[in-house]
Each structure stands twice: as structure tokens, then as C-alpha cells.
Amino acid sequence: MTDMLKLNMLVLSQLTHLFLQPMLERKRGRILNVGSVVAYFSGAPNWSAYVASKHYVLALSKGLARELKGTGVMATVVSPGATGTDFVRTADATHMRAYRAPGGLSVEKIAAAAYRACQNGKVAVIPGAFNKILAFLGKPHPRAVAFEVFAVLSQKTEQP
Known part of the structure; x- marks a missing residue:
């Protein structure tokens, strides 16, 4: 767990800090x-x-995007949903409903959506209709409802 937290938060912040100053200098x-x-x-x-x-990644990215307004440097966060990558195996998520549902986007489609959004200066992008619905269910409704929706999606199912 510590490695995951370091990667998702600390390394992300360190890399941003490392590359941000030269970008600001170039405008x-x-x-x-x-x-x-x-x-x-x-x-x-x-x-x-x-x-x-991942809350941290979203908050940092949105905050950074606002701080960078007018500098020529932009920050974008892509929020994919269940995707068929090594993450599913590594995180022991192969039996979760969310990863067994049909209609997941390919890595290529997610990358293309992220690249377009980044180049167009969008702050946040959620590729795929199903993922947009999930984000909608999690965001504007009472947190108790969102918690239960994710609890259902994260339940383990029978072997495929």
C-alpha cells in the first residue's frame, strides 16, 4: 500500500515540481x-x-490548472474507469464487477481522449459514457449513495 500511495501522490508531486519550472520559464x-x-x-x-x-490526483490537478491560468502552462487530469491493463491483476481486481462489465474502453481510446483534452486545455476528462455516469453518481448525490454504488461495483464475483 505504501508504494501505491508514494507513486500516486508523492512521485506525482515531485515530477510536477521538477518539470513545472522549465515550462513556466518557456511560457x-x-x-x-x-x-x-x-x-x-x-x-x-x-x-x-x-x-x-486518486482524490489527491484530481484535487492537485484541478488546483494546479487554476494556479497556472494565464501562464501558458496547463494541467489536465484524465479519469478512466475500469480498463483492461495489468492494474487489474496487480490490484487483485479480476473478480470485481467493475472489471468484468462489458464496454470498457481500450487503453488506446483513453490515451487519445486524454491527449485531445490536454492539447485543448481541458482541466478534466472522463472518457466513456459509462465512466461519466459513474462520476455523476459519485459526485452530486449524497455521499452515502455514492459509497454504496462503489461498494456494489467493488464486490468480488465468481471466477470468469
């Missing part, structure tokens, strides 16, 4: 951070630290 540049649709939820059973770390 142009783009920062693209990888968040997650789970950042729009208040938490999840068995995923609390991961969700909290």
Missing part, C-alpha cells in the same frame, strides 16, 4: 495526470487508500 507546456473515476466517489470498502490517492 508553455502541458501536464497530464492519470486519475481515476473512483476519485469522484467518497471511498470504497477495501479500496480506501487507493480512492483517497
Whole structure:
């Protein structure tokens, strides 16, 4: 867990700090951070630290985007949902409903959406209709509802 928290928060912050100053000096540049649709939820059973770390990515990216306004440097955060990557295996999420649902976007589609959003100066992008619905369910409704929606999605299912 400590390695995941370091990667998602500390390394992200350190890399941003390292590359931001030269971008500001050039008066142009783009920062693209990888968040997650789970950042729009208040938490999840068995995923609390991961969700909290993605809250950090979302908050840092949005705050940075505002701070950089007018500098020529822009920050964007992409918040993909369940994607067929090594993360699913590494995080032991192969049996979660969210990762077994049809219609997940390919890595290529997520990357293309993130790149377009970054180049167009968008602060945040959530690729895919299903992911937008999930973010909607997590964001404007009472946190208790969002918590339960994510709890259902994070439940383990039978072996495929």
C-alpha cells in the first residue's frame, strides 16, 4: 500500500515540481495526470487508500490548472474507469464487477481522449459514457449513495 500511495501522490508531486519550472520559464507546456473515476466517489470498502490517492490526483490537478491560468502552462487530469491493463491483476481486481462489465474502453481510446483534452486545455476528462455516469453518481448525490454504488461495483464475483 505504501508504494501505491508514494507513486500516486508523492512521485506525482515531485515530477510536477521538477518539470513545472522549465515550462513556466518557456511560457508553455502541458501536464497530464492519470486519475481515476473512483476519485469522484467518497471511498470504497477495501479500496480506501487507493480512492483517497486518486482524490489527491484530481484535487492537485484541478488546483494546479487554476494556479497556472494565464501562464501558458496547463494541467489536465484524465479519469478512466475500469480498463483492461495489468492494474487489474496487480490490484487483485479480476473478480470485481467493475472489471468484468462489458464496454470498457481500450487503453488506446483513453490515451487519445486524454491527449485531445490536454492539447485543448481541458482541466478534466472522463472518457466513456459509462465512466461519466459513474462520476455523476459519485459526485452530486449524497455521499452515502455514492459509497454504496462503489461498494456494489467493488464486490468480488465468481471466477470468469
